[in-house]
Amino acid sequence: MRCGIIGAGLGGLLAGIGLFKGGNDVKIFEKLPYPGGRFTNMEYRGYQLSTGALHMIPHADNGPLAMLLNTLGIDAKIVPSKPHGLFRVNGRDYLSHELLSLFSIKEKVRLTRLMADLKFGSGDDTPYRDWLKKRIDNRLAYKITDSFCGWSLSIDSSRISSNEFIAITKNINRLAGPGIPIGGCKGITDRLVKMFERSGGTIYLKSPVKSINIDDGRATGISTDEGEFDFDIIISNIGHVATVELCGKKNFKKDYIDSLRNVQESAGIKISVGCSKPMLGHSGVLFTPQTERINGLNEVTNTDPSLAPKGKHLLMSHQMLDTRDTGRNVKKEIDLGIEDLYNLFPDFDRYCEILMVQTYRNGWPVNRSASGHYIDPQSPVEGLYYVGDSIKPCGWMETEGVATGVEIALDKILGRGWRLGGG
Numbered sequence: 001m002r003c004g005i006i007g008a009g010l011g012g013l014l015a016g017i018g019l020f021k022g023g024n025d026v027k028i029f030e031k032l033p034y035p036g037g038r039f040t041n042m043e044y045r046g047y048q049l050s051t052g053a054l055h056m057i058p059h060a061d062n063g064p065l066a067m068l069l070n071t072l073g074i075d076a077k078i079v080p081s082k083p084h085g086l087f088r089v090n091g092r093d094y095l096s097h098e099l100l101s102l103f104s105i106k107e108k109v110r111l112t113r114l115m116a117d118l119k120f121g122s123g124d125d126t127p128y129r130d131w132l133k134k135r136i137d138n139r140l141a142y143k144i145t146d147s148f149c150g151w152s153l154s155i156d157s158s159r160i161s162s163n164e165f166i167a168i169t170k171n172i173n174r175l176a177g178p179g180i181p182i183g184g185c186k187g188i189t190d191r192l193v194k195m196f197e198r199s200g201g202t203i204y205l206k207s208p209v210k211s212i213n214i215d216d217g218r219a220t221g222i223s224t225d226e227g228e229f230d231f232d233i234i235i236s237n238i239g240h241v242a243t244v245e246l247c248g249k250k251n252f253k254k255d256y257i258d259s260l261r262n263v264q265e266s267a268g269i270k271i272s273v274g275c276s277k278p279m280l281g282h283s284g285v286l287f288t289p290q291t292e293r294i295n296g297l298n299e300v301t302n303t304d305p306s307l308a309p310k311g312k313h314l315l316m317s318h319q320m321l322d323t324r325d326t327g328r329n330v331k332k333e334i335d336l337g338i339e340d341l342y343n344l345f346p347d348f349d350r351y352c353e354i355l356m357v358q359t360y361r362n363g364w365p366v367n368r369s370a371s372g373h374y375i376d377p378q379s380p381v382e383g384l385y386y387v388g389d390s391i392k393p394c395g396w397m398e399t400e401g402v403a404t405g406v407e408i409a410l411d412k413i414l415g416r417g418w419r420l421g422g423g
Helices: 010-021 064-071 096-102 105-120 128-133 139-153 162-175 184-198 240-247 254-261 330-344 398-414 416-420
Strands: 002-006 025-029 041-044 047-050 078-080 085-089 092-094 179-181 202-204 209-215 218-224 227-230 233-236 267-275 285-287 296-298 313-321 352-360 384-386
Touching (some): 002 010, 002 218, 010 233, 010 416, 041 184, 047 184, 047 267, 047 313, 047 352, 085 139, 092 096, 128 139, 128 162, 139 285, 139 296, 139 313, 179 184, 209 240, 218 233, 240 254, 240 384, 267 330, 313 330, 313 352, 330 352, 384 398, 398 416
Parallel strands (some): 002 025, 002 233, 025 202, 085 285, 233 384
Antiparallel strands (some): 041 047, 078 179, 267 313, 267 352, 285 296, 296 313
């Protein structure tokens, strides 16, 4: 089959190689001058800053992304973080199992029951914050939960269902915590691009797609400045809304268009900091439930020193940005995040400098679809499929969700035989 992919981000590259593995001819069209989208690096003063993801994979070398890379023959090294995560409460850092010591005996009993529910329950559509409040009345417990959600999903616990949160928790218990890809996000992206091009695929950079051609309810090709291209299959990695615009809304039923309006993005702010000494001293996540805005930080150079100049470290903070509050002042949110850094690290001025502040929202969000809003990778238009950060099945965070969504899309297009090299 002739296959066209719109967008050379992580989802598009994974799908492209999978289609080649199934014996197809593949072309990728990318509007940016580089591949990788929000999953690659940009060099800045000797630091390898990420364009989006925080140089971390949610389940390290145990999760769907690592498994899919292995299936596709991509040799990428992902080093598990040690520890997976710590929580800073009242100036002290706690492992997750140590947090119980912060609660009263009565609250410990409630939390023990709650953890059993997380391990064996299934939840429902109730917002997780409401689900949590029925089980324990403790402000610190809510803050700890929101710091995890804010860092991992760029939403708070009021925007995720108990079903989704419990599924995520089960995957963490089963597959463990995050890891750092050697070379950062670009370490994986570069290997994907190399494999794709070595297989005979073509990536057209600085080549935005102007329209998707629909004929009798079927996607038949795309239009670009380079000309017209005919395809049997088209995969979009640019999100549902942008894809529908390229097709023309007239090619979709009204109820489908209306359903997409209910899908909300997740947004956030990342602050990259250069440090002359380790500020965390470990390769895990530091969750910060008592800060004003920052949800967590990592210091990936404790695992991969090549991400910073010799003798330096790269510290990154992340904070969710609530898109429901349309009047929120983004500059003020950034200022509050910077203030958090100074409060977390009293010696910040002496050892640290802010390198870059990046805001992710609107057309360049953290996720085009917040966790828990799963949309089928097969569109209503025949021959048109979706991959990317708006295709995240239940329980899978960020890049793990992208990888799982790609696998589902490829199964629908090629059947499960592609995993073995046959269509």
